[in-house]
Amino acid sequence: xxxxxxxxxxxxxxxxxxxxxxxxxxxxxxxxxxxxxxxxxxxxxxxxxxxxxxxxxxxxxxx
Numbered sequence: 001x002x003x004x005x006x007x008x009x010x011x012x013x014x015x016x017x018x019x020x021x022x023x024x025x026x027x028x029x030x031x032x033x034x035x036x037x038x039x040x041x042x043x044x045x046x047x048x049x050x051x052x053x054x055x056x057x058x059x060x061x062x063x
Contacts, residue, residue, distance in 0.1 A: 004036075007036065007055055007056060008032060008033065008036055010055075010057070011036075011055055011056035011057055012032045012035060012036055012056065013032065014029060014032045017029070039056060039059075043059065047059065
């Protein structure tokens with residue numbers, strides 16, 4: 001779980017919440033989690049075998 005949190009914080013920019021409103025920040029964080037889940041799904045289905053365990057930063061550089 002710590003690696004997933006690190007991936008969200010570093011790869012998807014969840015270390016800072018950009019709004020002053022709790023509801024807006026909750027929505028922002030939900031979008032980040034959704035984008036992470038879509039990335040994991042696409043990584044497992046589309047990317048070559050050697051890229052399936054890579055983090056988002058490395059996939060950005062490879063693709």
